Amino acid sequence: MPWEIRWFLKGMIPIELNNWFINLHGKEIEIENRLDYYFPKKKNDFVGVKLRGDDKKKLECKWRFKQSDFSHSEKNLVGILENWDKWSWKSDPTLVNAFTKFCDGANSVVKIEKKRKQLKFKIKSKKKIEPVDRIEDDERGGAIELTQLNAKNQDWWTLAVELVEKDCEKEQGLRDFLEKLLSKYSGPDLQKDDSYGYAKWAEIIQFSDD
Numbered sequence: 001m002p003w004e005i006r007w008f009l010k011g012m013i014p015i016e017l018n019n020w021f022i023n024l025h026g027k028e029i030e031i032e033n034r035l036d037y038y039f040p041k042k043k044n045d046f047v048g049v050k051l052r053g054d055d056k057k058k059l060e061c062k063w064r065f066k067q068s069d070f071s072h073s074e075k076n077l078v079g080i081l082e083n084w085d086k087w088s089w090k091s092d093p094t095l096v097n098a099f100t101k102f103c104d105g106a107n108s109v110v111k112i113e114k115k116r117k118q119l120k121f122k123i124k125s126k127k128k129i130e131p132v133d134r135i136e137d138d139e140r141g142g143a144i145e146l147t148q149l150n151a152k153n154q155d156w157w158t159l160a161v162e163l164v165e166k167d168c169e170k171e172q173g174l175r176d177f178l179e180k181l182l183s184k185y186s187g188p189d190l191q192k193d194d195s196y197g198y199a200k201w202a203e204i205i206q207f208s209d210d
Helices: 015-025 096-105 171-181 198-207
Strands: 003-010 032-038 047-051 058-071 078-090 110-125 128-132 140-151 154-165
Touching (some): 047 198, 110 171
16 A cells, blocks of 8 residues: 655656656666556546556556645645555456457547656665665665656656555655655656646546547
């Protein structure tokens, strides 16, 4: 049941933000290209359903059951912390191709192209984090991702931070991690109105013309 915070903004990822993100680890970052399918509903920002388009081909469902406001003490970064539960099911390989073709032609499905970069950190103390390639099961850790999105010929980007592994259920742990991780943030201001999960964003994309 991880805690996370996410923002969505229109357009391409700003160069300043991308450079700040790269410098967090100071090395080349692998880009994950993925095509996911979302199934949005009107007036629903608390349940997200998607079919992952990567090699895992899993159907995933997320349910948000807690929210809490966040404001960074030094930067103009305001958002909403969200606590999600998630379930996933492996796809039948004999059916997944047919289902993907159905999604490609279904008006009720939002097809989202993602170019995603993720960095992981070991949390050594409240004020000290260390970039790592992997977080072990018995370690405290967090992750940040920066993703370029395209859906219905619209370019957006999203920045997200979450706790992973051992500390994923602790709200204060995410607050402390955000304070340290974003202390040298360089990019556009991030505001509360732009802070929500994929469930709401897919709804905006799908029904913005209604």
